[in-house]
Amino acid sequence: MTETSHTRLLSRKISDYCRIRFDPLFPPQEGARIRAFLLNLISCAESPPRKLxxxxxxxxxxxxxxxxxxxRSAQTAIEPALDAIARNTKTAPKPAMIASRRLTKSQPHARERPLQLVTKSVSGWRGKLR
Known part of the structure; x- marks a missing residue:
């Protein structure tokens, strides 16, 4: 996936946030795993896991x-980073979702829809089905 300047900026800010907030709280291995998790969410444009x-x-x-x-002890430190990532992924368009729009049974194909003729009458526009 190509990174835009916005995702690079967010990645750098999240990395700086992790260095400042997580390094004093966690052992180096745990802080690195949290940082990698957050940066992976950004690079994949995924929202953080939610429950309700x-x-x-x-x-x-x-x-x-x-x-x-x-x-549990780290929730207050991690939550602002997750909020920022969630805001970023909400506004990011998902090209795969746009391209894979499928017709359902409630949406007939364009050729199967009845044509509607519009005629002008004295009372205004009205449609007639053929």
Whole structure:
């Protein structure tokens, strides 16, 4: 996937945020795994895992290979970074989704739709089905 200047900027800001906020809280290996997880979300343009209206902390802990206790203690530090990534991925267009639009049974093909003729009457425009 090609990186735009916006994703490069966000990646750099998230990396700086991790260096400032995570390095004092975590051992170096855990901080590096969290940083890699967040940067992977940005590079793949994926939203963070969610459960209802909150983040799925259990899934995030599994993906970062952190214990339940470690992820619970780090939620307040990680959440701003996840919010920034979620805002970024919401506005990013997904070309694969646009190109793969499929017709469902409720949407007949254009040739199968009935034609509608529009005629001008005294009372205004009205449509007639053929």
């Amino acid at each position: 209206r909150d983040y799925d902390w259990q899934e995030i802990g599994i993906l970062c290979d952190l214990s339940d206790e470690a992820i």
